[in-house]
Amino acid sequence: MPDTTSFERAFSPDAFRAHGHALIDALADYIAAAARGNKMPVLPWVEPEQMLERWPQTFPAAPAQDLDHLLARVLDEANHLHHPNYMGHQVPGPLPMGALCDMVASILNNGMAVYEMGPHGVAMERAIIKWMGGLVGFGSACDGVITSGGSLGNLTALLAMRRVTQDRLDGKSPAVLVSDQAHYSVKRAVKVMGWGEDAAIAVPCDDAFRMRVEALPEAVKQAEARGRRVVCVVGSACTTPTGTYDPLARIADFCGAHELWFHVDAAHGGPAGLSGKYRHLLDGCARADSVVFDAHKMLLMPALVTGVIFRDGANSFCTFDDRASYLIDKSPQEEWYNPGHRTMECTKRMMCLKVYAALMCYGTKFFADYVTRQYDLAKTFARMVRDTSGFELAIEPDANIVCFRYAPAGVIALDDLNAAIRKHIVESGAFYIVQARLPKGHFLRVTLLNPLAGETHLASLLDCVRATGNELLAASRSHT
Numbered sequence: 001m002p003d004t005t006s007f008e009r010a011f012s013p014d015a016f017r018a019h020g021h022a023l024i025d026a027l028a029d030y031i032a033a034a035a036r037g038n039k040m041p042v043l044p045w046v047e048p049e050q051m052l053e054r055w056p057q058t059f060p061a062a063p064a065q066d067l068d069h070l071l072a073r074v075l076d077e078a079n080h081l082h083h084p085n086y087m088g089h090q091v092p093g094p095l096p097m098g099a100l101c102d103m104v105a106s107i108l109n110n111g112m113a114v115y116e117m118g119p120h121g122v123a124m125e126r127a128i129i130k131w132m133g134g135l136v137g138f139g140s141a142c143d144g145v146i147t148s149g150g151s152l153g154n155l156t157a158l159l160a161m162r163r164v165t166q167d168r169l170d171g172k173s174p175a176v177l178v179s180d181q182a183h184y185s186v187k188r189a190v191k192v193m194g195w196g197e198d199a200a201i202a203v204p205c206d207d208a209f210r211m212r213v214e215a216l217p218e219a220v221k222q223a224e225a226r227g228r229r230v231v232c233v234v235g236s237a238c239t240t241p242t243g244t245y246d247p248l249a250r251i252a253d254f255c256g257a258h259e260l261w262f263h264v265d266a267a268h269g270g271p272a273g274l275s276g277k278y279r280h281l282l283d284g285c286a287r288a289d290s291v292v293f294d295a296h297k298m299l300l301m302p303a304l305v306t307g308v309i310f311r312d313g314a315n316s317f318c319t320f321d322d323r324a325s326y327l328i329d330k331s332p333q334e335e336w337y338n339p340g341h342r343t344m345e346c347t348k349r350m351m352c353l354k355v356y357a358a359l360m361c362y363g364t365k366f367f368a369d370y371v372t373r374q375y376d377l378a379k380t381f382a383r384m385v386r387d388t389s390g391f392e393l394a395i396e397p398d399a400n401i402v403c404f405r406y407a408p409a410g411v412i413a414l415d416d417l418n419a420a421i422r423k424h425i426v427e428s429g430a431f432y433i434v435q436a437r438l439p440k441g442h443f444l445r446v447t448l449l450n451p452l453a454g455e456t457h458l459a460s461l462l463d464c465v466r467a468t469g470n471e472l473l474a475a476s477r478s479h480t
Helices: 005-010 013-036 047-053 067-076 095-107 119-135 148-169 184-192 215-223 248-258 271-275 313-319 353-364 364-387 414-428 454-480
Strands: 143-147 173-179 200-203 228-236 260-264 290-294 306-310 391-393 401-406 436-437 441-447
Touching: 005 148, 005 271, 013 067, 013 095, 095 353, 119 143, 119 271, 119 290, 119 353, 143 148, 143 454, 148 173, 148 184, 148 228, 148 260, 148 306, 173 184, 173 215, 184 200, 184 228, 184 454, 200 215, 200 306, 200 391, 215 228, 215 248, 215 306, 228 248, 248 260, 271 364, 290 353, 364 391, 364 401, 364 454, 391 454, 401 454, 414 441, 414 454
Parallel strands: 173 200, 173 228, 228 260, 260 290
Antiparallel strands: 143 306, 290 306, 391 401, 401 441, 436 441
């Protein structure tokens, strides 16, 4: 039998305490440095092949690394989301409290498929689901689960929809109507369900990238021409490319008139329900059958944590109907307290802890103020873009996502120019921004998530974009 000394060292409370104290100090210093931002690149760019060379791809039989050194490297080479010039994807620099809660959840490792493995987690998750349901307008009958991200959340909701609507097909193949701006996970979910490549029928959007509700009847006809029956419409609150909210109330009217399931992907924009100023963007969401709501976007949580909420809580039990005798004895409805009845995950980590703790320790007003501030800041940035010569705004923002581009007079190849601007800026480490391909062309895209960043940083971004664009144009002219 192997000697247990190495196991005892690995589980030593004293060693854990020493490493933990050192790590918390390092992380606190890291957050302070990232928040200042002036001496730290947002992303210390390294080409993928070079990164593979930096990190060994084989592992030693005996210890060969010091943990403190290894984690210091991880911090140095990361994309620094707490940096005020990080304005990229819809992933925030999370609340430090959330990271502490994740550490507790990792130490406890209470998987939440069954109540007896994570009893307090079940209670916290239920409270969060009811709270999220209230934000989108659902009543006390709502129910659901927390799962690992919006993509899995959309799949979970649509699997329940499939079960509920299966008797409405009259022998035809099913179809789902979805905006041509919807998140790709919706179409992917339809394919995962085995409905085929053409089961997700794209509904065109207007110039503001909102679903054209008047185009829904024609989309139904398209489905019928393919031998399919429409059973569901998916609305976005909001879309990923431009942050646009679909006209949810009008979609709900259409679904009600045609007895269709109405699903809303509110992964990003669900927290608008907290803001008295922006709550109206969710008008109509209360009539949805299911909603997906991320906490790792506009609630500042570390990823991943997503609520899947059903207006009629009984439908939350329709996604799966599998029976594992070693885990579950009774029917799903009898065992509401066993999340394994309703989630893809079996060994599900206690994702709910960080959300529950943040709501209890910071209060809901903290998050209401945050949502309002970031949505307001996006409108401010849109005004700055409009008022700055040489820039073009794609659309007025609904949420905290803004699409714009550098469009100096006389330049024709704007798509190539803006793609090159982004590449140079990201690789320089000055800012981290992303892009969106819209009907009018290639646009730069920012998501304003950092509550400590403001107009000064946005003005610096415009200066950086202009300077980079002018340098690229000058270089191009010198080669012609």
